Amino acid sequence: DAMVIQNPRYQVTQFGKPVTLSCSQTLNHNVMYWYQQKSSQAPKLLFHYYDKDFNNEADTPDNFQSRRPNTSFCFLDIRSPGLGDAAMYLCATSREGTGTNEQFFGPGTRLTVL
Amino acid sequence: AQSVTQLGSHVSVSEGALVLLRCNYSSSVPPYLFWYVQYPNQGLQLLLKYTSAATLVKGINGFEAEFKKSETSFHLTKPSAHMSDAAEYFCAVSDILTGGGNKLTFGTGTQLKVEL
Numbered sequence: 001d002a003m004v005i006q007n008p009r010y011q012v013t014q015f016g017k018p019v020t021l022s023c024s025q026t027l028n029h030n031v032m033y034w035y036q037q038k039s040s041q042a043p044k045l046l047f048h049y050y051d052k053d054f055n056n057e058a059d060t061p062d063n064f065q066s067r068r069p070n071t072s073f074c075f076l077d078i079r080s081p082g083l084g085d086a087a088m089y090l091c092a093t094s095r096e097g098t099g100t101n102e103q104f105f106g107p108g109t110r111l112t113v114l
Numbered sequence: 115a116q117s118v119t120q121l122g123s124h125v126s127v128s129e130g131a132l133v134l135l136r137c138n139y140s141s142s143v144p145p146y147l148f149w150y151v152q153y154p155n156q157g158l159q160l161l162l163k164y165t166s167a168a169t170l171v172k173g174i175n176g177f178e179a180e181f182k183k184s185e186t187s188f189h190l191t192k193p194s195a196h197m198s199d200a201a202e203y204f205c206a207v208s209d210i211l212t213g214g215g216n217k218l219t220f221g222t223g224t225q226l227k228v229e230l
Contacts, residue, residue: 004157031215042204042220043158050214090157094215101146101165101208101216105157 003027004106006091012112013081021076021109023091032074033103034066035090043090049074050096078111086113116141116207118188120221128229133177133192135224137205140186146208147188148218149179153201161203164188175199200228 004025013019023032030051035043047056049068063085065077078085088110092103121136139145144166150158162173169181179190190203205221 006157009155033215035218040223042222043218044220045217048211048215048217050211053213055211055213055215088155092158092218096214101210102148102160102163103216103218105150105159107157108155110155 004091004093004104006089006106006109008109009107010110010112012114013078014114015083016080019078019081019111021078021089021091021111023074023076023106024072025091025093025104025106026072027093027095027104028071029093029095029104030071031094031096032068033092033094034074034076035092037088037090037108039087046076081111081113083113086111115219116145116209117219118147118205118207118221120203120205120224122224123222124225124227126227126229127195129197130194133190133195133199133226135190135203135205135226137179137188137190137221138186139188139205139207141207146216147179147181148206148208149173149177149188149190150204150206150220151201152204152223158204161190195226195228197228197230200226202226 007022033048034046037043067075088108091106117140147164149161206218208216
């Protein structure tokens with residue numbers, strides 16, 4: 001089945017230690033997104049890639065970076081995680097031009113910062 | 115920017131009872147609206163979407179929602195709740211992003227509890 005896969009599902013890191021979260025998709029969608037969802041809150045868009053073009057939300061901290069080496073993979077890098085970065089990180093994809101704006105979500109990676 | 119408001123952060127119903135989760139939107143143009151469900155420690159699963167084709171939208175698991183422009187509402191309903199419906203439900207509106215793609219702006223979510 002076509003899907004969005006996130007690894008790992010649970011990630012523990014130390015305060016200030018860089019961490020990378022991974023997302024891959026078999027849907028061949030041209031747009032990939034990263035959302036941050038803190039406990040008991042709604043998901044919030046951090047940034048997205050339209051093909052190879054990176055688009056950052058205005059209020060996304062500089063501590064968060066992303067890479068998309070090819071259509072299938074997208075990475076979220078947190079350069080110096082703080083306690084406030086503990087959250088669920090959701091990857092999503094969509095296909096531009098379908099007219100539905102539907103996004104397909106992965107299962108998420110729960111990040112704990114010690 | 116478009117936004118959605120979900121009334122009621124927690125809703126509790128009895129198994130077999132009607133489920134009604136409320137969502138109101140704010141948009142200057144015809145919106146794309148979505149309902150997603152999230153189970154604990156899981157990603158978001160699309161229940162249904164409104165893309166201006168029909169005002170009554172049927173989704174998965176017996177859920178449906180009606181787009182009412184006069185009330186700026188898109189409430190989610192299910193005639194008979196099942197224990198497996200217990201989850202968090204998010205209403206969302208879509209904005210087209212410059213540079214392509216679209217941004218989902220979510221409501222604050224409604225936790226649905228189903229009791230025996």
